Amino acid sequence: MLLLDLRIVLFAIISNGVESVCLILIAFRVDQKYPLLVAANRDEYFARPTSAAHYWSDHPNIFGGRDLQELGTWMGVTTTGRFAAVANWSRNNERASDYRSRGELVRDFLLTEIMSLEYVRSIPFSEYRGCNLIVYDGVDLAFWSNHENFFTEFNSGYHVITNANLDNNSLRAKSGALYI
Numbered sequence: 001m002l003l004l005d006l007r008i009v010l011f012a013i014i015s016n017g018v019e020s021v022c023l024i025l026i027a028f029r030v031d032q033k034y035p036l037l038v039a040a041n042r043d044e045y046f047a048r049p050t051s052a053a054h055y056w057s058d059h060p061n062i063f064g065g066r067d068l069q070e071l072g073t074w075m076g077v078t079t080t081g082r083f084a085a086v087a088n089w090s091r092n093n094e095r096a097s098d099y100r101s102r103g104e105l106v107r108d109f110l111l112t113e114i115m116s117l118e119y120v121r122s123i124p125f126s127e128y129r130g131c132n133l134i135v136y137d138g139v140d141l142a143f144w145s146n147h148e149n150f151f152t153e154f155n156s157g158y159h160v161i162t163n164a165n166l167d168n169n170s171l172r173a174k175s176g177a178l179y180i
Contacts, residue, residue, distance in 0.1 A: 022087035022163045024134065028141050029156035036083060036136050042074055062110050072103020076110050081138040084109045089130040089147065089163035099129045105144075109135045116142035120151040132161055 027037040049068040056062045064076025075085035084106040105128065109119050116137040123133075125146040133144040134154075143161070144151040 022089075022161075024085055024087055024161035026134070026141070026154075026159040026161065027157075028154055028159060030158065036141065038083065038085070040075060040085060059111065062107075064106075064110075067101065067103045070101035070103055072101045072105075072107045073110075074103060074106065076106055078110050081136075082110055083134075083136040085134050085161075087132045087161050087163045089132070100127050102128050102131045102133075104128075105131070105133050116140045117151075117153050120144035123151075125149045130163075132163065134161055 023041045025039040027034075029035050031037065051066045051068060053063060053065045056064070056066065061079040062073075062076050063078070064073040066073055074088075077083045086102050086106050088102055105123065112119065114122075114137075116135045117140060119135055119137075120133070120142045123144055128146060130147055131145070132147065135142050135144070141154040141159075142151060143154060143159075
């Protein structure tokens with residue numbers, strides 16, 4: 001039933017004329033049984049080789065899609081309950097070759113035992129093309145963005161992550177907040 005509800009939310013947002021871009025809807029500590037609920041839409045270029053979500057053969061405790069070029073991921077979860085996702089955004093003057101892959105941020109968090117806030121504090125803002133990152137260590141949920149060189153820990157509640165500023169007033173963020 002929960003999966004059906006999330007599909008309805010995403011369909012309602014998309015059918016209301018919201019541009020198709022990265023959107024991550026989060027319910028954090030609002031349900032006793034499920035401390036983290038996530039619904040996400042990922043808009044991506046199809047020229048880059050990827051694989052659908054699966055358990056990785058080189059790291060069998062990670063479940064997620066895979067960037068077959070850089071071996072990172074845009075969203076994944078571990079068998080121990082760690083979760084991470086990235087919403088990309090880019091400045092007009094950025095060249096991909098000047099930066100590390102943003103998928104490394106998600107992959108590297110999933111491979112560590114570092115707590116969420118400690119992990120986001122350790123990320124250099126200038127080494128990655130623009131993105132917003134969320135990481136969950138099984139207890140705490142943290143947000144990192146190099147759009148405004150900012151990181152924070154989330155409180156309980158509903159959160160909308162897009163490929164723009166946190167708490168922005170875009171149509172997709174407003175629609176996402178309305179439906180969660």
